Every structure is written in C-alpha cells, then in structure tokens.
Amino acid sequence: MTGNGNSETAASGYAIRTEDLRKTYKSSRGDVPAVRGIDLSVESGQFFGLLGPNGAGKSTTIGMLTTLILPTGGRAWVSGLDVVADPVGVKRRIGVVTQNNTLDMQLTVAENLEFRSRFFGLSLREASRRAEQLLEVFGLADRRKAMSTDLSGGQARRLLIARALVHRPDVLFLDEPTAGLDPQTRVNLWDILQVLHGEGQTILLTTHYMEEAEALCEQISVIDHGEVLASGTVNELKDGAGAETVITVRYEDRVPEGLAAQAGLTDRPGVSKVESDGDFVRVFTREPEGVLGELVTAGSAAGLTVRDATQLKPSLETVFLTLTGREYRE
C-alpha cells in the first residue's frame, strides 16, 4: 500500500484533505448515495466554504470530517490525522458548530462552556475562567445562569460557537451556522467569523446562502448531489463558469422551437449558450444589453405573452446555473 504513504504525506500539509470521499446510506429501497467521491484540500488558516442547496451532501461531508459519520469509501484527514483511524485525535483538534441546537438542555449557559472545557481536559479553575471569558466576548455574560433552553435563536448560535472555541481548535467546522437566523444576527455572526479568520483560525463552513459564501469564504467548493461541481475563489468561479449574465424569460405558453434563433440571439456577439425548454428561454451572455428586449419582442411576434423575466449578474448563482442547468434552490 504505497499509495497510503503518499496520501499521508500529501495530507500532512493541509488542515483538511479528502480523497474520493464517499458515503452511501443503505435503506430498504436500495442504496442512497449522499456523497459520491469528494476531493477537498483546505490549507491552514483558510476560510473555506462548501456551498450547495439543501440535500447536496454538505452535512454528510462535515459529519465525516468531524468523525460522527463513517465514510463508506475514500479517505479524509483533518490536521493530518485519518478521521476513521484516529477519531479521538481528530476530535481533540476540532471545534464543531452543529446545524442543530445541540446545547446541553440540562445545563445552564455557563455550564455548557465549563463542562465542554472539562471534557477537553481543563481543570475546574481553568474551565470556569475560560467559560467566563467566552461569555464576555460573546455577549452572553448576563445570561450565564439561564438554562440553555431559554436562549433566543441568535444567543444559542453564539453559545454554540463559543462552545466550539473552548480549546483552540485547529479547524473550526460550522454547519449552516446562520440558517434560520434574522438578518441582523446573521451579519453579527459574520463579523465574529471574520475576526476569527483574521486571527488565523482555519474555518470550514457549509452554507446554502450564496451571499454568505461570497461574503466570507476565500475558497469555495460548489457541491450538489454529493459531488463537487467547481472549486476556486469567488472570482475564479465567476470568471470560469459563470462570468456571464443569465437572462431568463418565461412565457404564458410553450415556446416554439427556434424562437431564439429566429430572433438572432444564437448568433449575437457575447452569447455563449441559449437554452429553451417548455415555457422559457435562457440566454448566457457577456454582453447582456438589449437581450431582454429582444426576447420580449420575439415572444410577442410569435404571439407569446411574457409571464416573468429575470436577469442575473455574474454571481455564484449564475455559476450554479451554468454548471448544473438548474436554478439554485435554497
């Protein structure tokens, strides 16, 4: 098994590395693949985003990296340690903010931090000092004696993040940290994460919010149906797959074949692709000026009324559209 040795060497320089990582769930109706061979490389100190719609396989991937889900294929290393061979070693080196509220419901806010600290081997005194420090920093000091079940959604999320930082983790994992939060609370959390990142904390975050990935992450992998569709910085992704504006026009009735071609759109400079299926026409172009108007005109010439029209500027959403041909479902 010389390949293993090479993999380990390759893994050692990275905070996170996966090779053809897979997870297939067995069910009575046959095998359900949740992750189908994902390769990731996250450098130390990087703010890395796994972006994809709900059900894309993000949580399963994070579950495997944090040792709570056993892979059915491939390998993964965190801090150079194999997640299957050394789960305890990995758990010592990571902090995890779960998607669910996994705070200990039987404990107070402060106790949640104290006991987590003690699980990581801190003495009683160190644990209470660390808890106090975290409570102050995360604005929870006046709630220290409240039961964790009495916290608001935003407070609970802050406590979850604080709890993941009782020791200094090599990698901080955040699974959909802002799902279900109000916009103000979300932006506050973004601030916290950016400061952490600024301090050199390696972060892997999953999100189904495109703007979250754009605002925070240096490096992004877009995933769907358990596969990585594209990886790179936000700008690289936009320049690569989705540097085009996507214009979609929906009509009241079926679009006759060749409508776009008749309107001269297929030969228009800047247009790379025209899709038409059912009641819509979609144009991918680098020179969007006037395209929308032409689609409306072409439609009315063919006796079609426009139902709605969208024009997406180059963004992760257009990247997703270009890569999958599907609109992004949040």
Add this chain to the structure above:
Amino acid sequence: MTTTTRRAPIEVAEPGGAPSSAAIAELISTAPVPRPTLMRTFNAMMAREFRVLRRNAVATFTRAVMQPLLFVFVFAYVFPKIGGGFNLGGGATAAGASAVKGGINFATILVPGLMASMLLMQGIMAVTFPLVMEFSWQRTIEDRALAPVPIRVLAIQKIVAGAVQSFIGAVIVFPIVLFVHAAGQAPHVHVTNWALFIVILAFASLLTSSLGLLLGTIMDPRKMQMLFAVVLLPATMLGCVYYPWSALHHIRWLQILVLINPMVYMSEGLRAVLTPVLGHMPMWGVLLALIGGTAVFSYLGTRTFTNRVLN
C-alpha cells in the same frame, strides 16, 4: 443577486451584538492547551451527570419514591389495620413457611421486592429517557459524542452514571419500606452480610442501567408509552417483587418462564441478603444472572449506542 454591504466590525462588545475584534483575538491567543485524557474526560462527564442529578434531585426522587411509599403504606399499614387484606401474602407465606417458624408478613416480602422495582424504575428513568431525548430530532447527543474519547466510553459512562442514580434511589427507599408499617407488622429484615448486600445492590444497579442503555438505543421515541406496558409493568408484576420465587412452584410453568426476567434475580438477590428468613433462589444463580446480565446488556447496549451515534 444583490451585492451585500459589509459593516465594519464594531469595536465594543454589546449584549446581542458582535464582540470586538480585540476580544476575539485575545480569546484565540489565550486559549488553553487541551490535555484531555480518558479519565479526565470520563470524570468530567460524570460530574456533568451529578450536576444534573443534583439540580433535579427533589423531582427525580419524589417521583421515584411515591410508588414504593404508597405500596408499603397500603399493604403494610392500611390492610393490616382494616383486617383481612393481610392474607394477600398468604400464598407466599405458605411457601416460605417451612423456612420460618413464626410466619411471614407481607412487609417482609415487599422490602427486597420494592427495592428491586425501584432500581429498575431508576435505571430506566436515569438512562433510557434522557437517551431517547438526546437521540431525538436535535440530536443533542452530538454534544458529548464530540468529546475527545471513543464513543463506547460515552456508553459506559452512561451505564455507570445510571447505576449510581439507581443505587441512590434504592438507598432512599430502604428506610421507607423498612419503617412504614402498622404496629406489629415490621418486616423481618436481617442483614447478615453487608458486603454481599452492597455487591448485590451494585450489580443490580448496573444491570438496570445497562438494560436502560439498550432500551434507550432501540426504542422508537414515538412509542415511549409502550415502555411501561411492554417492559416495566410485566417486569415488575412477574419479577418476584410481590411474592418470592420459591412460592411460584405451585405454578411450575410460570416459575420457569419468569427466569427470563432480569427483575427476578434482583428481587431474589436482595431477598437473600435482606430477608433470609424467606426461601430464596440460590446465591450462585443470582450472582451469575446479575453479572452475566450486566455483561450482556452492556455489550449489546454499547454496540447499538455506537451504531446510533455514528451513522
């Protein structure tokens, strides 16, 4: 898609707001170095259980004590007072009579039986109920599953913590079943071997908590009420709580059938050490069943627990 306007991080920590950059920087730079060891983490988890137990002690033990308290009150106080009811223990008394000259009252039969039933109730309440909650939709079990120890250590810790709670419950119930009775109806309790008494109590506690772990990992949370009907009630009614096992020789098939019930060995073990005047199962059989049962339930419970945590 709209471009998001980013705010500059605010500089002062305010409740509900974002913390200052400096404070977070300090948080990172002053972070303690984790030195977890198996024992440290295990002890911290036990400390967590005791914190929770202490917080809920009054509610937990009030709930637990009510059943045995009312039982001895009705059967060892009310019935003897109003007369006639005492004969309830007649069959059992007849069975045990050969061993005793002076006759045995129902209170004597109830003392070990009710302690055993207390152990079972506590084992289930201390382990099964919390576990079903922790595995339900929020999966709060992940909180402790992420602690730096193997998952099976977490399972063992739950068994130990549950056993301690069972043990405390039994110790609380002991004086109640001993002292609540009508005049002249005192149970004939005579502990000849305290060490053996403690050993039986300890293994009976471990047996219930390991059974609690197994049940907690295989129960469907939506069918929790079934636990009472299908497990607790038959285990207690057919667990030699209200009659000694030897008395069942009148119903031979039942005497053999109840041997699959772990409760039988808990009742009979305590009967052997607490009320030796009464006929009881041989001690080797009791110990074999208590220790063997603990081993089997712990093994199975730890396995199903690990499979539930790691999916």
